[in-house]
Amino acid sequence: MPSILTCLVAKRLGDPSRSTTKETYALRDFAASVLSLVLDRFSASYSTLKPRITRALLKAYLDNKKPFTTHYGAITGLRVMGREVVRSLVVPNLKIYGDMLLQPALSEGDASQRFDAEKVLEAITVRNLRYKS
């Protein structure tokens, strides 16, 4: 599980000279899908697994000192946790998150910051806050 979470929320993944930004986001998406499989398989046996992962991802999502890459992974991972987690933990924080963090980056950030902020927006909207039922 630690390696899955690292691939999901690490500030940087891989060697920037050898892996593209697109590849690192693809790795975060893949880590979320592996997380989903692990939870499907083991959360019934380990009752504290899902709450512990949820807490770790929520902490990353709500930390405004973390980069957008981490927030992207945290939101993508929290979506895997299910509808109730999205409803109760993700959505209530979106307003302040968007207006306090995304907006400044989109309007005043450099190209890299704007790209990462757009990816977070994509995780929230285009890709749907989609969750398992």
Place this chain on the structure above:
Amino acid sequence: MEVEIGDEQVEKLKELLGDTIAGHLLQKPNEALIAELLALQ
């Protein structure tokens, strides 16, 4: 799931998501997602 996106729905989305995220969402409306979000309120 589909929803009519009128002024009332836009205001509700802005209230729920803030101007930045609601604005982005409304640029490329995803009716199913908007319906789910409005249902959360």
